[in-house]
Amino acid sequence: MAAAGSSMQSLRDEASCPICLDYFREPTMIVTCGHNFCQDCLTRSCQDSGPDAWRCPQCRELVDQRHFRANRQLANFVAITKQLSLEARTGAGEGGGGGGGGWAECEKHQEPLKLFCKDDQALICVVCRESRDHRMHAVLPTDEAAEEYKDWIQSQINALKKKQYETVASKRSGNMESEALQNEADNIRQDMVTQFKQLYQLIEDKHLVLLARLEELDKRIGRRREEHNAKLSEECASLENLVHEMEEKCRQPAGEILQGIKGIMQKCQMGIVQKPVSSPPELKQWIKEFKAINVFLQRVTKQFGDTLLSEYQLCKEIVTLNPDTAHPDLCLSQDQKSVRLQCTQQKLPSNPERFDTCTCVLGHVNHAGFTSGTHWWEVEVEERGVWAVGVAVASIKRKGPLKFSPSEGIWALGQLLGGHYQALTSPKHHLLLNRRLRRIRVTLEYDKQQVAFLNPDTDTPIFIFSPASFNGETILPWFWVGGLASQLRLSL
Structure with a gap:
């Protein structure tokens, strides 16, 4: 009896919400971590922490409301556990016996609930069994049904525990991978800071050397000027003295003028033919060298700027596919970087974000789209097959048929039946290309309202949508796969 009581308590624990500690009411699972709660308990707990920081009440992991799923299997498990608990209490209190002792009574017929309807998964009495509602249903004695469901419950417990273990392991693995990537990013950041510091120091050292040489040149020019x-x-003083002497000579008598005339003539001749003083040639050479250094610095600065990542290169986005939007016929890779069409449809929840008719999938960057700026990414395409790539508004129609055109919020091009490339305008615009496409670069310039497609292998434009009327909406990468031989993959 003690063992039975312990087993029943274990069942009650498994069927109880960790927040209110009562039986689950409308049990809801957080898919990302595998924990279950009453719908109301989970909603209240998340609302307390604010919509931007929802956390699982049990493991405190950040969660998104889109990952909440009703757990119908757990709801069935709770109902069965409640009934088993009730039977255990009534059996222990009344000790069995005839006349319905030990059995709960049917509220409608006041008969013992000794039978279990498998179709409705409900306890019924013998009168209920003969009624129109249950006459054609599969019915078992309660004890037999309980044993059968105990095995099922135990298997579900094992499956849930296994799923919980896998979820915890996946979380641990994801955290370790994330931590490793974070450490790598930190190392790259530190190395980049070090490299730029060294570059700054090198430039500063050369700058100081050149300034010192210029200062020395200034001093030499100053000394030379002095x-x-x-x-x-x-x-000037010598010439002034000579002029004064000549003037004095002119005022002398004729006999005295001729005395020493030869020396005076030589002085005059020396004063007239004396060459002007010129700058030393080494100073002119220094000036020439510094001019050449400036030209060299201009050329190096331009080359350095061209070599570093340009602003355009920095706009490359790391796009991943959003599985919540993928049509059930599409198979996404584990890294959410590639998509292909498969023959069999997957059993996926019909959430509002998912395409249900057109085999499309949307992409995102860190679970978000674009509302401004310049962004680009590259897609590897099949030379054969049927596919299209481009961008779409976040409010794009997800249910029912969809026309691929700007009027529906899609700006794209693709390879359609027959292997012809077309821009998905209205009407479609046929593209005459010199070679088959292997990669396509999609460039979104939101502020200019422009979507451009380019062949990165030849660096040649393919097609440009301009203007593209975004009307202030969020823009997302868009992909369509229309043939079994087709596959699209986002380039790294």
């Missing part, structure tokens, strides 16, 4: 001015001042 020397030049001193020499010219001396020459």
Whole structure:
């Protein structure tokens, strides 16, 4: 009896909400971590923490409301556990016996609930069994049904525990991978900071050397100017003295003028033919060298800027496919980087985001779209097959047929039946290309309202939608696969 009581308590624990500690009411599972709660308990708990920071009440992992799923199997398990618990209590209290002792009574017929309807999964009495509602249903004695469902419940417990273990392991693995990537990003950041510091230091050292040389040149030019001015001042004084001497000579009598005339003539000749003082050639050479250094710096600066990542290159986005939007016929890779069409349809929840008619899937960057700026990504395409790539508004129609055109919020091009490339305008625009496409670069310039497609292998444009009327909506990468031989893959 003690063992039976312990087993029943284990069942009650498995069927109880960890928040209110009562039986689950409308049990809801958080798919990402596998934990279950009453719908109301989970909603209240998430609302307390705010919509931007919802966390699982049990493991505190950040969660998204889109990953909440009603757990019908757990609801059935709770109903059965409740009934088994009731039977255990009534059996222990009344000790069995005839006349319905130990059995709960049917509210409608006041008869013992000794039977179990498998079709309705409900306890019934013998009168219920003969009624129109249950006459054609599969019915078992309660004890037999309980044993059968105990095995099922135990298997579900094992499956749930296994799923919980796998979820915890997946979470641990994901956290380890995320931590490793974070460490790698930190190392790259530190290395980049170090490299730029070294670059700054190198430039600063060269800058100081050149400035020191320029300062030395300034000093030499200054000294040369002072020397030049001193020499010219001396020459001016000498010429002034000579002029004064000649004027004095002119005022002398004729006999005295001719005395020493030869020396005076030589002085005059030397003063007239004296060459002007010129700058030293080494100073001119220094000026020439510094001009060449400036030209060199201009060329190196341009080359350096061209070599570093340009603003356009920095706009490349790491796009992944959003599985919540994928049509059930589409198979996405584990890394959510490629998509192909398969023969059999998967059993996926029919959530509002999912395409149910057109075999499309949307992409995103960190679970978000684009509302401004320039963004681009590349898609590897099949030379054969039927496919299309481009962008779409976030409010694109998900249910029912969809026309691929800008009027429906899609700007794309693709390879349709017959292997012809077309821009998905209205009407479609046939593209005459010189070679088959292997990759396509999709460039979204939101602020310019432009979507451009380019062949990155030849760096040639393919087609441009301009203007593209986004009307302020969020824009998402868009993909369509229409043939079994087709596959699209996002380039790294």
